[in-house]
Amino acid sequence: MGRWEPGAMERLIAAALELFERQGYEATTTAQIAERAGLTKTTFFRHFRDKREVLFAGQGVLIERATAAVDGAAHGAAPLDLGAAALDALAAAHPEERRADATRIGAVIAAHDELRERAVFKRSAIAEAVARALTARGVDAVAAGLVAELAVRAYYTGFDRWAADSRAGSLPELCRAALDELRAAAASVTAR
Amino acid sequence: MGRWEPGAMERLIAAALELFERQGYEATTTAQIAERAGLTKTTFFRHFRDKREVLFAGQGVLIERATAAVDGAAHGAAPLDLGAAALDALAAAHPEERRADATRIGAVIAAHDELRERAVFKRSAIAEAVARALTARGVDAVAAGLVAELAVRAYYTGFDRWAADSRAGSLPELCRAALDELRAAAASVTAR
Numbered sequence: 001m002g003r004w005e006p007g008a009m010e011r012l013i014a015a016a017l018e019l020f021e022r023q024g025y026e027a028t029t030t031a032q033i034a035e036r037a038g039l040t041k042t043t044f045f046r047h048f049r050d051k052r053e054v055l056f057a058g059q060g061v062l063i064e065r066a067t068a069a070v071d072g073a074a075h076g077a078a079p080l081d082l083g084a085a086a087l088d089a090l091a092a093a094h095p096e097e098r099r100a101d102a103t104r105i106g107a108v109i110a111a112h113d114e115l116r117e118r119a120v121f122k123r124s125a126i127a128e129a130v131a132r133a134l135t136a137r138g139v140d141a142v143a144a145g146l147v148a149e150l151a152v153r154a155y156y157t158g159f160d161r162w163a164a165d166s167r168a169g170s171l172p173e174l175c176r177a178a179l180d181e182l183r184a185a186a187a188s189v190t191a192r
Numbered sequence: 193m194g195r196w197e198p199g200a201m202e203r204l205i206a207a208a209l210e211l212f213e214r215q216g217y218e219a220t221t222t223a224q225i226a227e228r229a230g231l232t233k234t235t236f237f238r239h240f241r242d243k244r245e246v247l248f249a250g251q252g253v254l255i256e257r258a259t260a261a262v263d264g265a266a267h268g269a270a271p272l273d274l275g276a277a278a279l280d281a282l283a284a285a286h287p288e289e290r291r292a293d294a295t296r297i298g299a300v301i302a303a304h305d306e307l308r309e310r311a312v313f314k315r316s317a318i319a320e321a322v323a324r325a326l327t328a329r330g331v332d333a334v335a336a337g338l339v340a341e342l343a344v345r346a347y348y349t350g351f352d353r354w355a356a357d358s359r360a361g362s363l364p365e366l367c368r369a370a371l372d373e374l375r376a377a378a379a380s381v382t383a384r
Contacts, residue, residue: 079381117309117310121308121312124312142373142374142377146378147381153338182334183382186379186382187383190378190382
C-alpha cells in the first residue's frame with residue numbers, strides 16, 4: 001500500500017464517527033477505525049496522533065488562517081476590525097457541506113469529559129494565537145486578549161448555531177451576527 | 193490509622209510539590225506522595241482523584257464562593273458589579289501565606305501540556321459557573337458570558353501578577369486593578 005491515500009483523512013473521520021456513534025467512543029480503537037476506512041494503522045497514525053484527535057482535526061489550519069488574516073489586514077485597522085478579520089477566516093474554514101459532520105462531532109464531544117476538556121484547550125489555543133497576532137499588529141496586550149476572546153467567542157457561538165440547525169444561515173453570517181451581539185453587550189456592560 | 197488526618201490535604205500538597213520539583217511530575221507516583229506526607233494511599237485518594245488533581249485542589253470551592261457571591265449581591269446590582277462580586281470572592285479564596293505555593297504550582301503546570309490543558313479547563317469551568325449565576329440573576333446570556341469572562345480574566349491576570357512577584361500588592365487589589373484595565377479596554381475596543 002502506497003504512502004499516500006487520496007482522501008484518507010476524510011475516510012478516517014467518517015469511519016471514526018460511524019464507530020463512535022454505533023459502539024461508543026471508549027470502545028472504539030484506532031485499529032477498528034483504520035479497518036473500517038479500508039486503511040492501515042500506519043496511515044491512521046500518519047494523520048492523527050490518537051483517536052481523540054480525529055475529532056479535533058484542523059486546529060493547526062484554523063490557527064494559521066486566523067493569524068494570517070490578522071497579519072494581512074489593512075494598515076490602520078482598528079483592533080476589533082482585526083478581530084473580525086480573524087473571525088471571517090475561522091468561519092471560512094468550514095465548508096457548508098461539512099455542517100452535518102460538525103453536528104455529529106459536537107454530539108460525541110459533548111458526551112465525554114475528556115473530549116470537552118480537549119475542546120476547551122483547542123479554543124484557548126486559537127484565542128492565544130489570535131491575541132499574539134493582534135499584539136504583533138501593535139494592539140496592547142490587554143486589548144489584544146479581549147479582542148481575541150470576542151472573536152473566538154463569536155466563532156464558537158456562530159458555529160454552535162450553525163451545527164445545531166441546518167436551516168440557520170451560513171457560518172460566516174452567523175459568526176458576524178454573534179460578533180455584533182457581543183460588541184453591543186460589551187459596550188453596554190462596560191459603560192460607566 | 194484513623195479516617196481523619198489533621199492537615200492531610202496540606203501535607204499531601206506540600207509533599208507532592210517537593211517531589212514534582214525534585215524528581216519531575218511524570219516520575220512521581222501517588223504512593224510516593226502519600227509516603228512522603230506520612231500518610232496512606234487510601235488517605236491520598238480520599239482527598240485527590242490522582243496526582244494531577246493535587247495541583248488543582250480547590251476548584252469546587254472557588255466555584256461555590258464565586259457563585260454564592262453573585263447570588264448574594266445587592267438587588268439591582270449592574271452586571272459588571274455582579275462580576276466584581278464574583279471576582280472579590282475568588283481573590284479572597286487565596287490567603288497571602290499561600291503565595292509561594294501558588295508560584296511553585298504555576299511553574300509545574302506551565303512545564304507540562306497535560307497540566308496546562310487541565311488548567312484551561314478549570315478556568316473554563318469557573319467562567320461557566322459564574323455565567324450561570326449571572327443568568328440566574330437576570331443578566332441575558334450574551335452579557336452573562338462576557339461579564340463572567342471579564343471577571344475570570346481579571347482573576348487570572350491578578351493571580352499571575354500575585355504569584356510572579358512577592359512584592360506585588362495583595363491578590364484582591366491586583367484582581368480589582370486588572371478588572372479596571374479590562375473594563376477600560378473593553379469599552380475602548382467596542383466603541384463605535
